[in-house]
Amino acid sequence: MTANPNTQALSDVGVSIWLDDLSRERLNSGSLAQLIETHNVVGVTTNPTIFESALQNGEAYEQQLAELAAKGADAEQAVFEITTSDVREACDVFAGVHAATDGVDGRVSIEVDPRMARDADATIAEAKRLYDAVGRENVMIKIPATVEGIEAIAATLAEGISVNVTLIFSLERYRAVINAFMLGLEKAHAAGRDLSKIHSVASFFVSRVDGEVDKRLELAAEEGKPGTEKLRSQAAIANARLAHQIAGESFSSERWQLLADRGAHPQRLLLASTGTKDPNLSDTLYVTELAAAGVVNTMPEKTLNALADHGEIDGDTMTDTYVESNRVLDGISAAGISYREVVDHLEADGLSKFDKSWEGLLGTITEGLKRNDS
Template structure:
């Protein structure tokens, strides 16, 4: 079952699970995935927590305790989510130790309602790092315009960051610049750069969803020929940008000071179109020093029938650029696509968080002790 996953790992792709719940931790399932499926990390987001906590498995006692103490819903939710991340980090700690901090990481996202507030995001990142209190935590900060300086300041304080919701090549370049600026701040403060890690989460499948919708509206043969090609092209060109940065003088100076590369992380790798191969965004994005964070269905599909044949990124730069050029010739605006996706991404996470707040508040009210 795990040959394809092993081949993927051997090619330099770290396999992370894009899911977490208390039941997954307490049942031993997370440990099994580490032992049997080559999983070496976990990512979470507001939608994942909304699904887990609303499902109810394993949260009743903590919710009852919080209700009896009269804890406000925002604080209650943070206590619940950080408890899960802390426990997951403990499960992954052996991987963290064995890889020198490169893997064995668990990500937790700042409140998505702060996505356009720089100072509040920085404060939230510090608070989450303090609450979880595990060295193998990544604090997720969205790559919005306001998020960029927050990334720099958070890295500059020595807190490791997973930059999320990256869709465009230009924004990705800005994210890498923000990371290097943060490392330079940390170095100036005398911090050990070897202790600071980061990944840049470049979203994949949502690009095809948006572009394919626009191609279908055109209804031409030329448009049909480009269906489901944009996402892989975009991600491959992102890796090309990564290679340019790590070869540059600025990055090389940081490397000599002990800095760790900010690995590209392929996010949103479950296919949205059921007509597509379910391992498309795994098989097509094999490159060294990357991360692929997969929903469990994608992980199991890759284990069962993934076609891992070596590097599928670095020989494809010219073809990838041709795809984006062809889309532009058809009148599909790359800049508009990526801006729509960023706006929708922030809104989806805000919506999931609001739903989670609402359902958690209802549970706290239900479980609150009835005073005589």
């Protein structure tokens, strides 16, 4: 089966394409396996919203819901069983990719209960529980990059568990995430663990940055501040490109080289939230403008299909863009918009959305259990 030329072109640049979606219907139908062949998909990310949507569509979960209801499982137990089952099966679908890439790709991510985001000890315990339940080497545990999460990230990696660090908006927090990654590997090495088996990605959110900054730019324009129009829809790309610069600097340091000499793989920058929200923007903007070797882009299916249909890949669009990217953020600051306020707001809002998604998933599961309780 021939791969789509546009997704192949992005892969040829060195970008790993991951799908930001998973459902039992997708697994049962074989469509996930087909995307590996036709759209160069080499990994999957999940979240509570994705699972809630999957459970609301189709009947693929009815049998397991009936079995769980018969055992008297509550909603939280059922969520754990259902989501780890799907992720385990997806890991098996990607086993060939995982083997062919020495464990770099072929990864499937599952998120800890987001209500634990401010509790490091609870997050660490949940990460271990999820890892053990899935029981596959190519699973990644998603941990939010809160201040408390930084401690949990290092501790989980130290246990030899691969981690997808999620909900990163600021460059400062990204530096802290990289430090936690290296600290975790240093602790893992001290414990005698094989560093070559421990992998990580840092999920840097993109589109939400433009959404928040553009809203504030509109207010600045209404106040008569000049130059705001040319900054619209520039912040997210600039922010992500500067994250790429930080990654390049961090993973060429002496500290990193010591870990690399012991077999460690670098933590890769993962671009998340890459579907455009503004209908005036290209629907492939956060893909084509953020291409570079060693980067992961996790796309919702709509964005993946748009790329396959009309995405134009023009090589590396991140390296050597850092000076201009700094100018963009400087211009936003000059317009009276606080970068710190933006990223702090986005983190708080993201955590709130995670919590609501989790509650929504629990509600959907509760309805399913009641429906199948005989």
